[in-house]
Amino acid sequence: MDTYGLIICFILLYFALTGALHARFAVRASEKSRTLFCILQCVSSVALVAVGVMTALELRWLFALTAAVAASFIISVCGKKDEKNDADGAEGRADAKKAEHGTAVRIISAVAAAAVVLLPLCMLLVGAFVYPSQYGESYLGELPAKVRRLDSAGEGKVVVIGGSSVAFGLDSELLSEQLSRSVVNFGLYATLGTEVMTELCARSIGTDDIIVIAPETDRQTMSDYFGAEAVLEAFDGEAGMLGRLPARYFSKLAGAFYPYAAGKLAHGVGFSHPASGIYGAASFNEYGDIAVPRPHNTMLAGVDGTRSITLSADIATSDFIDYLNSFAEYAEKKGARVYFSFPPMNRAAVVPSEGADGSTDAEKIASDAAAYYEFFAEKLNFPVxxxxxxxxxxxxxxxxxxxHLNDSGVTVNTARLAADILRAEGGTKAVTVELPPEPALPEQPDRQGDEADDADTDMFVYEDYGPGLAVVGVTDAARGRTSLTLPRTHDGKTVIAVRGGAFSGCTALTELTVNDNIAQISDGAFSGCPALTRVVIRFENADLVTVGEGLFEGAPARLMLYVSESAYPSFVGNYTWYEYSSRIKTEK
Structure with a gap:
């Protein structure tokens, strides 16, 4: 929510109510004065609604303010005193001119009231469908190109459906060579939802097509989740493509329409969400693959510690399984063959499920993998x-x-998928791909900086984590502080991570500063701080710090993240930070 926009709206509401009350109760005021107060009320009311929409106020605030404005019109128009009573009972003193004047005022008020009701909808429609596309250069902006590629590929194609693991995981040209078929990489972003991608694909399925569904191992992607706002952003400027989606999604799209359209209005004409590093439409090739060179692992110690992976059957909902079976039945009726596959997964991020068989983690994970395969093989009515x-x-x-794979990983994964498809198709052709060796993990960058940032180093509790330290708690001295800065070093070691609940108990804390030495921030990191409203992030590149899907778990609703104006595009366009974009602000 834009605080400044809310303040302006309350000022305008004050003027609207002032005008209404004077027009209604100022008995001794002249007709000219009443008209001026009526005009003040009308102009303020219309301006209030316009400012509310243009600054993308939260919908609850916009409704509340609009209701207050409507009440002001009820006061001034519906509750108007009888002009005859205002004349102190003197009959014959009301003239026709005064009556006409009162009628004109009522007409002006009625027109303004109608504008208050219709203006927000008209403005939102203009923002959504008349404003130029603002997401065409963003990562989501690639989706229309993928749909067009799908439509033009013809019959007998291979379509691989999934999230970003597919976008980052395939060399479609190499896969096409191995299978002697055209290939469409139809993976983009898990926040869209797996069902969205399959539904967008449905219309283009043809005879002899091979459809491979490979969702990421995640509860969101293996459910009926539908990312309505992300879908609207992806098809910004291409609204006709929304017609490819079933009618059952329209209510969710309607629910996401206000933040999408109001966000466009708030940014204004000419604004475009820029690419954030590799995350942009320009990073894709004609097949739909991410084609930007990425030679090695960029994660701290080679793994994203905020997002572990567990091969557990309970992450897939029964509704999701039923949906996949119905989609496969539909595709098979159109002459296609549907297969289920799994995404590439970082072995270092995999943790065993509770109760897994085996005495070591490796044995437990192997047991989980076998059970995971058996679950899908049993539940799905098409081959795994x-x-x-x-x-x-x-x-x-x-x-x-x-x-997300790097260049070497893409080659290995593509060769593996080619072999899986050839085997499923009953072919005898061997995959002829030279597999690259696993690249060594690069040395970690030096994240030490200004020693002045270490003034609060004794305020925190640490534990060893990888090549450095993780903040896991605070000392008693920190609990009464209103502001804290995470240090760069402690006892000669670099501080590189923040654990969930690390600041729990800091009831007075209102502002926290995170320096660019921090590489990972865990879910629930800001929980237990009821007064915390500002987290200042001193990063210029969002790619250098990873966050989980529950960063704001237990955090105050008013908490906002502040980054520099130059870093803002990097954060709101970043793969892992995108879902928090509504709570990222620029430092004033």
Missing amino acids: ITDPAACLMGSGYFYDTNF
Whole structure:
């Protein structure tokens, strides 16, 4: 929510109510004065609604303010005193001119009231469908190009459906060579939802097509989750493509329409969400693959510690399984063959499930993988062509998340998928790909900086973590502080991570500063701080710090993240930070 916009709206509401009260109760005021107060009320009311929409106020605030404005019109118009009573009972003193004047005032008020009701909808429609596209250069802006590629590929194609692990995990040209078929990489972003990608694909399915569904090992992607706002952003400027989605999604799209359209209005004409490093539409090739060179792993110690992976059957909902079976039945009626596969997964991020068989973690994970395969093989009415254990790859093959591969990992994963498809198709052709060795993890960058940032180093409790330290708590001395700065070093070691609940008990804390030495911030890191409203992040590149899906778990609703104006595009366009974009502000 824009605080400044809210303040302006309350000022305008004050003027609107002032005008209404004077027009209604100022008995001795002249007709000219009443008209001026009526005009003040109308102008203030219309301006209030316009400012509320243009600054993208939270919907609850916009409704509340609009209701207050409506009440002001009820006061001034519906409750108008009888002009005859105002004349102190003197009959014959009311003239026709006064009556006409009162009618004109009522007409002005009625027109303004109608504008208050219709203006927000009209403005939102203009923002959504008349304003130029603002997401065309962003990562989500690639989706329309993927749909067009799908439509033009013809019959007999291979379509691989999934999230960003597919976008980052395939060399479609190499896969096409191995299978002697055209290939469409139809993976983009898990926040869209797996069902969205399959539904967008449905219309283009043809005879002899091969459809491979490979969602990421995550509760969101293996459910009926539908990322309505992300879908609207992806099709910004391409609204006609929304017609490819079933009508059952329209209510969710309607619910996301206000933040999407109001956000465009708030940014204004000419604004464009820029690419954030590799995360932009320009990073894709004609097949839909991420084609920007990425030679090695960029994660701290080679793994994203905020997002572990567990091969547990309970992450897939029954509704999701039913949906996949119905989609496969639909595709098979159109002459296609549907297969289920698994994404590449960073072995270092995999943790055993509770109760897994085995005496070591490796044995437990192997047991989980076998049970995971059996679950999908039993529940799905179409073939599962991949062993999940074969998808567990060394950290050196990954890039910036536990599902995104670097160049070497792409080659290995593509060769594996080609072999799986050929085997499922009953072919005898061997995969002829030279597999690259696992790249070594690069040396960690020096994250030490200004020693002045270490003034609060004794305020925290630490534990060893990888090549440095993680903040796991605070000392008693820190609990009464209103502001804290995470240090760069402690006892000669670099502070590189923040654990969940690390600041719990800091009831007076209102501001926290995070320096660019921090590489990981765990879920719930800001929980237990009821007064915390500002977290200042001193990063210029969002790629250098990873966060989990529950960063704001237990955090105050008013908490906002503040970054520099130059860093703002990097954060709001970043893969892991995107879901928090509504709570990221620029430092004033």
